[in-house]
């Protein structure tokens with residue numbers, strides 16, 4: 001089921017999953033997402049707070065403590081939780097039903113793996129007519145127009161259902177009149193911009209036009225694990241200040257060939273620089289040496305960082321030059337590998353207010369909506385959801401410059417802007 005944000009897709013899918021587990025004995029079910037770590041703050045909350053609360057008489061038991069691994073029903077049905085990154089037991093044997101939350105994040109290969117796990121052999125499910133049933137269902141927000149979900153739907157290999165805001169009784173009542181919750185939710189979605197708005201507000205499968213980093217490809221540039229031995233590499237941090245907008249701190253490690261890896265990320269609104277300074281030092285406790293912290297130019301914020309134990313240097317903010325250098329690094333080399341990578345699951349903490357506002361939660365999410373203000377002239381980017389993009393640019397500029405100068409930007413934390 002595809003549709004814009006908040007139409008009730010996840011609720012509907014979980015309700016179906018729950019009813020099938022409740023009404024059939026010994027059902028082997030699974031809730032799957034691209035990454036295991038994303039289950040707890042999202043789909044698991046809806047399952048616990050909405051579905052199980054609505055039908056609490058069933059008596060479902062969670063196993064695995066704070067981060068449940070599976071749920072048991074009194075009739076022997078079980079729902080496993082898993083990520084495609086860490087499938088573990090979840091996909092170790094046949095399942096009667098698999099529900100994929102945010103299916104657009106999966107690759108076609110992931111989806112095909114799932115189809116080998118729900119072939120009907122588990123055999124514990126019957127449909128309303130008593131016929132054996134196995135099912136893989138997913139919910140998704142729209143992605144680019146050539147996404148595999150659209151292509152499979154066009155080939156008839158999957159049934160694509162569309163959901164709309166009017167389908168969600170929390171947003172629109174039975175007469176189609178918008179509710180107070182609906183007014184609030186639609187205001188949030190109306191405040192989005194660009195390709196995110198087209199997808200999450202209007203449910204369109206579209207791609208942004210004039211994308212600056214066309215070379216970015218999550219399958220290439222996002223990695224599951226850091227390469228072996230990375231702890232000993234050169235490391236530095238980059239900061240882009242923000243309060244209403246996210247404050248971004250990226251931690252970068254550089255291998256012996258000069259390839260750079262963003263291995264940790266802070267992306268957070270609403271906190272002071274002093275608070276961030278404390279968090280940054282705490283997160284850095286496991287890094288043996290950070291050579292410097294490259295900062296956006298706000299003099300007071302830089303001073304505050306320095307006073308709180310984070311010496312820093314000013315970023316080289318030449319926009320077009322920086323963009324060109326990031327583009328160069330994103331390009332694959334002869335060996336098929338680019339020169340810049342982003343570690344998945346590197347986010348230190350999810351910003352709940354960004355989540356509620358449907359804004360990007362991290363730097364990599366910005367790539368697909370980071371566009372030129374004018375597609376022809378390509379002189380400047382649209383300054384929207386660009387905080388991780390700015391930090392990335394400063395990081396590349398710092399590294400490329402320091403390679404030539406033997407040492408990065410000046411030692412004075414409030415040094416001249418170059």
Ligand SMILES: Nc1ncnc2c1ncn2[C@@H]1O[C@H](COP(=O)(O)OP(=O)(O)OP(=O)(O)O)[C@@H](O)[C@H]1O
Nearest residue numbers: 004005006007008009010011012050141168169170
């Ligand atoms: N049929 C329903 N009855 C009661 N509440 C519902 C129903 N459908 C959805 N809701 C509520 O509406 C809100 C949004 O629903 P849900 O999370 O399922 O949307 P979604 O389409 O999955 O959104 P997203 O695209 O952002 O993941 C939730 O709080 C959910 O509990």
Ligand SMILES: [Mg+2]
Nearest residue numbers: 009010011139
């Ligand atoms: Mg959902």
